[in-house]
Amino acid sequence: MCGVVGIFDIRGLSEIDRSLLSRMNESQFHRGPDEGGLHTEPGLGFGHRRLSIIDLSSGQQPMHSQDGNVVLTYNGEVYNFPELRLELEALGYGFRTHCDTEVILYAWQAWGEACVERLRGMFAFAIWDRVKQTLFLARDRLGVKPLFYAELPNGHFIFGSELKALTQHPLLPKDPDPTAIEDYFSFGYIPDPKTIYRGVYKLEPGYCLTIKRGDVNFRPKQYWDVTFKPVANVNAVEAGEELVSRLREAVKIRMVADVPLGAFLSGGVDSSGVVALMAGLSDDPVNTCSISFGDPKFNESEFAARVAERYHTAHRVEQVDPDDFSLIEQLAGLYDEPYADSSALPTYRVCELAKKQVTVVLSGDGGDENLAGYRRYRWHTYEERMRSILPDALRMPLFSTLGKVYPKLDWAPKVFRAKTTLESIGRDSMAGYFHSVSVLPNAMRAELFSERLKRDLQGYQAVEVFHRYRETAPDDPLSMVQYLDLKTYLVGDILTKVDRASMAHALEVRVPLLDHKLVEWMATLPPDLKLKGREGKYVFKKALEPYLPYDILYRPKMGFSVPLSAWFRGPLKQRVRDTLLGDTLQNTGWFDSGYLQHIVSQHQSGLRDYSAPIWSLLMFEAFLRNNLVG
Incomplete structure (x- = not known):
C-alpha cells in the first residue's frame, strides 16, 4: 500500500512549490516508509510514498510512460495485471518492470478513461496526460482505498490519500461543514463524499474525475454500481458451491506478494472461511493473528485458536488490556476527522500485531454487507412485515405515538427494549432503517445541538444521506438495506x-469478499439464501460446513467490541466529565450545555447507557483539539 498526493493548477502553468508538495507527501510517510518520490513540472506536482509489495527492486513512483507523456501516482493493488499486461503487449506496449503500476500507465494510453473498468482490485490513483493536458483520478469500486480532494481559492486542485495531506496546504480553508456534524452524530462517521470541512471531498467508490486544464466545471462521474437482480429458482447447494469456488479464486489472486503474507483470524465466519481457503491454496502454514480480551463477553480468541489448530496455521495471539484506552488521543490524529467506531481500538492493535509477522494480510471484511450477516437486517425485515400489514395512515401515527411513550429501558433485558423498534415501524422503510443505525437518533440530536447549529443546518437532516440512493436502491427490503450499507x-x-x-503500521490489507466480480455475483443471489429465518449468511454458512466446526459457523455474532459503558463509569469517569463539560465543546457554540450535563449524570449514575453518544463526543472533542483549536 502507498500514499499519493498532488497539486494541479487548473487554470495555468504556475510553478508548484516543491517543498510544500514534499510536506504533503511526508505527512503520509506511514503509508509508505520504503521509498518516496516527487514529480513537478509547470502547473503540476505529484508525490508518492511507497510500501513495496510486488517487484521490490523497481516500480518506483511517480512513474512515467516510456514516451514521457504520462505520469502516474498510485495506491493499491490490481490483481489482474498479468492478463492486462499480455493484452497491452499485444497492442505494442513494452514494459520495463513487473509491477501493476506500469500496467495502469499503458492501460490509460490504450483505453483512456475506460481503463478503470478493466482494473480488478483496490486502488486510488492520479494520472497526468501531458498531451491531453488532462488530470484523471479514480477510486476502486467498493472504496477499499481512499482519495480526498479540494479546489483551492487560487485555482489549484489538491488531492491525497489522507485528509492530513490536504491540511498541510496553507490555502486550504478549514471551515467545518454543519451538515457533516449532523451526519457524524447520526452515523458515527462522515459519509462520502463529504468530509468535516466545507469544500473538501472524498472521491466516492466507483467514481472517477477528469479535469482538463482550463475547464473549471468538472464533476465526478460514476463508472460502476452494484445491481441487485436476484436470479429465480437458484439451487441452494449449487449456489453455496459456486460461492466457495468464486471466493477461493478471489483469495488466490490476493495471495501474490513478494513479502510475507498472512491473515486476520477473529474466529468469526468470514475470517475463518478466508483462512480455510488460504490453507488449501498454500504449501506453507498460513500466518494468522488475533487478539484476545480478558472479558469473555468480548473474547473470540478460543474460536480463532480452534480454526488455527485445524488448519495448522502459524498463529499468533496477544491479549489486549481490558482498559486499553490509551489510544483515544492517537485515533484523532489517525482519522483526521471525527470518527466514532470504538472498534478502531482493537483494530489498531491487531494491525500492530500482524505487522510483527507479515506485510500483507487478508481479511474477512465485506461478508456481513454482501451476505446479510448483521442482526439489524433481521430486525429490518420484521419491521417491513409490519409496515406491509398496516396502511401508512394507521401505522405511522400509531407506532410513532407508541415509540414516544414507551420508556427507554437500557437497564432491562433485551426483550423489553422495544422503543427503537416501535419508533422505526412508525417511519417509512428507509427512514426506519436510518433510525435503527443512528448513533444518536433524531430526538437526541435535537436536544444535543444548540439553536445556533440548528439554524446553520437550515433544516438538513442526515437521513438525506440515504435519500440520495432512492432511485438506485433495490425494492426488496433486505437488498435495499444491504445496498445502503455498501454505499x-x-x-x-x-x-x-x-x-x-493498517496504514499506521505500513500493513497492506486485502479483502477477497469485496472482489467486485464476487460482489456482483452475490447480488444476484435470492434474499432468502442470505437471510433465512433468523440465520444470516445462510448460504455461506451451509457451504462452509465441510471446512469449519458447526459452533463457529452458527454461534451468535460478537464483533470487535470494547467495554465503553464500564470505562465511562470507572477509569474514564473524570475524563468524560472534563471533556463533555469542558471548554472545547462549549466554545464551539454547537452544543446545549444542559444536555451534555444530562448525558454525563445519567450515564454515570447507571440510569441510562449513553456510552455511544459519549464516545462520539469524546472523539469529536479530540478532533477539535488536534485540528481546529489553538
Missing part, C-alpha cells in the same frame, strides 16, 4: 477503520 457504512466506517489502522 455508506462499509466505506465510511469499516473500510476507513481498516485502512487507517
